[in-house]
Amino acid sequence: MIKVGIVGGTGYTGVELLRLLAAHPAVELTVITSRGEKGVKVSQLFPNLRGRVELAFVEPDDSVLKGCDVVFFATPNGTAMKSVAMLLEAGVKVIDLAADFRLQKADDWEQWYGMPHACPELLAEAVYGLPEVNRDAIRKARLVANPGCYPTAVQLGFLPLLEAEAVNPRSLIADAKSGVSGAGRKAEVGILLCEAGDNFKAYNVLGHRHWPEIRQGLMAVVDGPVDLVFVPHLTPMIRGIHATLYATLTDPDADVQALFERRYATEPFVDVLPPKSHPETRGVRGANQCRLAVHRPQNGKTVVVLSVIDNLVKGAAGQAIQNMNLMFGLPEVTGLEGIALLP
Amino acid sequence: MIKVGIVGGTGYTGVELLRLLAAHPAVELTVITSRGEKGVKVSQLFPNLRGRVELAFVEPDDSVLKGCDVVFFATPNGTAMKSVAMLLEAGVKVIDLAADFRLQKADDWEQWYGMPHACPELLAEAVYGLPEVNRDAIRKARLVANPGCYPTAVQLGFLPLLEAEAVNPRSLIADAKSGVSGAGRKAEVGILLCEAGDNFKAYNVLGHRHWPEIRQGLMAVVDGPVDLVFVPHLTPMIRGIHATLYATLTDPDADVQALFERRYATEPFVDVLPPKSHPETRGVRGANQCRLAVHRPQNGKTVVVLSVIDNLVKGAAGQAIQNMNLMFGLPEVTGLEGIALLP
Amino acid sequence: MIKVGIVGGTGYTGVELLRLLAAHPAVELTVITSRGEKGVKVSQLFPNLRGRVELAFVEPDDSVLKGCDVVFFATPNGTAMKSVAMLLEAGVKVIDLAADFRLQKADDWEQWYGMPHACPELLAEAVYGLPEVNRDAIRKARLVANPGCYPTAVQLGFLPLLEAEAVNPRSLIADAKSGVSGAGRKAEVGILLCEAGDNFKAYNVLGHRHWPEIRQGLMAVVDGPVDLVFVPHLTPMIRGIHATLYATLTDPDADVQALFERRYATEPFVDVLPPKSHPETRGVRGANQCRLAVHRPQNGKTVVVLSVIDNLVKGAAGQAIQNMNLMFGLPEVTGLEGIALLP
């Protein structure tokens, strides 16, 4: 059994990690830490875990974490980077669900996250945990930077087009819509039911932290410059991301449907829909899946990709476990075959 | 493997049966019928099943159904009763998720459901599938009447009080609130998002079909008359029932908390919360569980029970599978240990 | 023009006061105070007021408030009581939308609100602002305690029955459901969209501050003891309260429908529905109205009253303006005739 520790875990990615790991056949949940909630049973915070997870939050303690095989960080940005070196040294693998290791350049990170990076020397080692791109590297990694929710949905949607050079990389637009759980479980007025309910708005149009992360991933693919406009929106639902992607075709005769089907033919968690389809976020609610459809309206020069994920699963906790499976040589789908809850 | 057939299955109890049965280790999904959707893959109707259930709806066909070990009816009221005799005769067990076999007296049924009963002779044989009351009978049953959603939440909440004669059975009030999926997947104006969303209302205050069903169950317990006022409400959420129950204590010194804990100590799917708790419907979303809390405001003569279930799981499909497990000698919890989805 | 000041006003009752007062033909909005938001335009906090209300929040300043004809307190409990004496002395009328003057006995107040009362000597003078009960006293009042949202819905529903001695006052149950705006515009985890959305729960079953307020009002009517069980619930919608009321009839031949119609025949803001009706909260969304229906299930001994209001209008800001109209000799309906927004 893989001994698993979770640092943080009072937020929504935390409870989702617990839900999935509690049912994972090769995992033993060993410790979960939270300074603020120490002594509280996780099932008191999250009633869905009552009777299923008996752990209580404990104060962070290096010696306990060092006894784990893998530690997940479900903490605010800037936390994991302070402990990772110590854990790696102790032979513990680390999967960070926050952003500390997602950008390869410390300068970029410091600009977008507004603080100095605590261990820039580890950035080169960290593997960006998008299995559809980095599967082999993840298998060998000690430190995985789990991708952001928007970056997962957007990159999986653009990849087949960019890899095949079917679109102009200077023409990319990602209009993304997120359920409110993407904003976390924080006491903030803007995400109250009475503020975010029955309402729709864009936010951070002039700059969102996921923009450099997405761009870095796409630039690696095209090995050159990428122009990306990324507009995130808040939509009044709990889970789900729907990214609507636009790009200009370079070859008007490209068979984009075939291109997507080929690219993801063997991927266990990416599902390309038949032509003329419209994926729904509820179709992947609670499931580790990205579902894609590709369109070419009026047979014109613009290709439109529709990409949906559950931001807490394929966009966070599920993908983290997918990475863990790879890092420990387990079948990639282990513990991740739950069917989406609908309605 | 148990060969399972589903008749109907284009509604919400249908998709929930499929979600749970597809992951059930002892079940082989054999056939699903629907006159209206014949030829359509179930995953086309319900995108959560894409890649997980390959079945397509077929026209109802007795010979195919006769080859099953058990047939679930997820049909409108009045359908199952036309086929059950034939199936039982062929040695097929039947679990009816509709109301055809829930009332013991044909007269009552005909009054509340507005049509003659097609096989009143089977009413005596049918076992009311509330395992917490009828476990042994269910084990031996050929025909199980799966309880309604409200009746499950209300009966499980009143049972410990009535069995212990702790309350006056002439004083019962059940104020119940249901998510909109309880109304089914029907093209009706009243359950549109724009009608039922951001809205709250009572309905059928003067008479709801679940009233005689609940009352019948409670009368069996007290072996005498029961006065029950039952007021159902529609609340703007998808899944979940919250029943708030009121009764007048006969013994002012009764330890009602202990009474509940004792009654359900060994029940796998009934969870009594500690004193002063308030269960939430989301805590059981997608899970086969009834969660109960009991209060005595101002230490007065009225006891208040809070009872929550997911109407589609413990209130329908999950309970049906719990009954199937019992009927086939499987461990009762098989396939029903999924953790609730929160948030 | 009536010069109006608002103290507080960064919450939901504040924005609703502003929406209604901005369109009130006899009102001049003079000042709105908030320590936390001073200098901020109200339309920055509340985009619906953009282009319609030019006021900015200013720091509380006695001299400015003394220049008003009336001051509304839309503050947390315990704030108004510190300033009211000063304002009354300066000849300014006061309407408190918080709870400071709702309970007549300082002891009760201190027990339920957990702090000493700053001006118990004013409790006797304060008029409880339920116009359907205290219209004449409100007309002459200098200080009005605007009722709570639950107390408005519950009292208006029980009044006709208690006044006519048609029910036993020792048998009252109020099962009340509130939209989330009733919890205010506060940064609290429990009312996030991802916590309160798609969820239903009871809260404070063992004691809610509106219980003594309701009971006090009902005891004044019956001039004797009242047994009331009050169970509040949170329902996943923004606005609206639905109270479902239960009482035991003393006279089995009482014509309760007639009783309600007579009692409210001339009330501008209480609407008794025809028999067999079920009022909906959305039918009064944004409107200053209480809508009532009365039922007697199974023609039994229990009468069921359904009472709906918009908690922010008839349950708060609208009722406060109704009181203001009375206090200043205006037609009671002035500025309160907006039609509910549906859907």
Place this chain on the structure above:
Amino acid sequence: MIKVGIVGGTGYTGVELLRLLAAHPAVELTVITSRGEKGVKVSQLFPNLRGRVELAFVEPDDSVLKGCDVVFFATPNGTAMKSVAMLLEAGVKVIDLAADFRLQKADDWEQWYGMPHACPELLAEAVYGLPEVNRDAIRKARLVANPGCYPTAVQLGFLPLLEAEAVNPRSLIADAKSGVSGAGRKAEVGILLCEAGDNFKAYNVLGHRHWPEIRQGLMAVVDGPVDLVFVPHLTPMIRGIHATLYATLTDPDADVQALFERRYATEPFVDVLPPKSHPETRGVRGANQCRLAVHRPQNGKTVVVLSVIDNLVKGAAGQAIQNMNLMFGLPEVTGLEGIALLP
């Protein structure tokens, strides 16, 4: 007083017309017709109108409609075109809220709406009722084609850029999100609360009837070809449209903010927000307003416009009344100054 007739009116644009017209100081609601609901009081269908609108639906009757000064058609597409000629001849003005007169070419209409046009000879006379473009023509019109909801939000967002030739008209993308009321009050499974709630999806990506309408309007502005990709989405809220618009700047030094402010400086119902703003749909809920913000992410070549309206008000009933005011020489804002409902 203007005698107003409404044909249709059992849908959401109907109830919104009634809400606004009932409070309009220059209007006398004379007749409302519906074959299906004849004899039913409108307040029975729409409880918000109880006590405010006494009309009942009557069977359509030419002689009664001929007695009106203006008739609004709130009917399905293809209905108005059968009666308009008769009404115009009788001297009655007509405002069609459906699509019958929105496209100038009968061929286009027949292609997109799938039926022959009943009076193609009137298409040239019909004025497209977007006051911000056609104010003078509307003033003189006998027949106004009220714009669609998406077309209103999208055109108002693109107009300043296209009129100023600041963007390339071959580069337009409109990613639009609509509340579910945009789909109407129809008994359809896809818009049930349990289907459209807690879900997000695109639809009709390969072709939506509002595409030719928008394109026609934009082509009139640029007097040349326009390439427009239009992707509509369904978002789980009741009212509101949020259009996110993308276009390629032709002049990298254009001051797009100034351009928007100038274009709409005197418009009563278009509100340009300050730089860096993000309009919210709830900020215009129930109000006749379009709110716009303009951004240029990373100071790049793509301009992003955010445009919000209430689809039932500025996107339907409110705009129709704005047109009526113009047609009858009333101040344009008459009856349309209600403040949005928030929260």
